[in-house]
Amino acid sequence: MTQHHRITLLPGDGIGPEIMAVAVEVLKVVGQQLDIEFEFQEALIGGAAIDATGEPLPAQTLEMCRNSDAVLLAAIGGYKWDSLPRNLRPETGLLGLRAGLKLFANLRPAIILPQLIDASSLKRDVVEGVDIMVVRELTGGLYFGEPRGIFATETGEKRAVNTMAYSEAEIDRIGKVAFETAQKRGGKLCSVDKSNVLEVSQLWRDRMTQLASNYPDVELSHLYVDNAAMQLVRSPKQFDTIVTGNLFGDILSDAAAMLTGSIGMLPSASLGESKPGVFEPVHGSAPDIAGQDKANPLAQVLSAAMMLRYGLNQKTAADRIEQAVLQVLDQGKRTGDIMSAGMTQLGCRAMGEALIDALQST
Ligand code: NAD
Secondary structure, eight states, rough: EEEEEEEEEEEEEETTTHHHHHHHHHHHHHHHHEEEEEEEEOOOOOOHHHHHHSSSEEEEEHHHHTTSSSEEEEEOOOOGTSSGGGSSSHHHHHHHHHHHTTTOEEEEEEEGGGGGGEEEEEEHHHTTOOEEEEEEEOOGGTTEEEEEEEEOOTTTTTEEEOOOOHHHHHHHHHHHHHHHHHHHTTSSEEEOOTTTTHHHHHHHHHHHHHHHOOTTTTTEEEEHHHHHHHHHHGGGGGGGGEEEOOHHHHHHHHHHHHHHHOGOEEEEEEOSSSSSSEEESSSSSGGGGGGTTTTOHHHHHHHHHHHIIIOOOHHHHHHHHHHHHHHHTTTEEEEEGGGOOTTTEEOOHHHHHHHHHHHOOO
């Protein structure tokens, strides 16, 4: 029986439309092969939306996203909109989308592909085989806690305050996503906190320990964030799935991602309690190479694979796309950002065609 999924596409700005076009072609081919029907609807976000409507996240865009099974986003932003006030900046559209869809869990894989191992700044034997998933809480913690602000004291000196706060319910819902993610992967979950200093981390650690009894097939460990940062660089292979709060996750997910050495290869997923999730590359809109057919579309394509795996429960389709990516890399095909001696350099479109060939040959 044909399965049907409605996908909202948000190509955004810069290289967004170029890399999105590749991902859509790839999805269409996989859909034909596996009898999955994708209904694509495109909407405006970021600078493109500002130019057309005056706001970075038009109400119509959010409504279309809410009425779909998953959202595939490319990237937003660019020099043209950098001087606008904060509430009219492209980034505000992205924050509005996350808030509007109540996306509280951010999943960022860091996988070292054997073909790109030399792109890492770490030694081969340290990074070979690394396959980590960082699950970051996205809507609570220090970035959203109250009170916050810059206040004048009695002496006239300014004092700035932010608050790190998590409720049991907030910890439990991100914990559930993390344990379930670990179940789908290597069955190991490391919870990162600072419970030797912070009460909010004590509660975090208590709840994670409590939750573990519901997941006897997942092995839970705990690390302080400073040690976790050190271990990520010293011996990253020890990690399978990591769960942590908003601030620590922001920093650790970037550090973990950079073990792989190539920003054009990194996908991400943001999930809420119900559908739809938002799936997008980690990189930005790369205005410096926009419109030149130089962009690496693989992070976008791998984001589409994450959408299939985590948003639409289409594991076989996700596997097929990931295999196609490995196959083109095995063939020595590279975009400029991951180019190395002896390989063949392709533009964005040609990389897309190579992926389609790889899919059709299996
Ligand atoms: P960026 O990720 O866009 O670019 C950083 C560098 O990496 C550039 O040299 C770029 O050419 C290169 N690069 C990035 N993606 C690439 C790809 N797929 N293929 C080849 N090369 C690639 O970050 P930036 O320059 O700091 O920001 C540019 C704009 O993107 C800004 O407006 C920023 O606000 C926005 N941004 C958006 C997101 C998002 O949409 N989630 C994330 C980060 C930055």
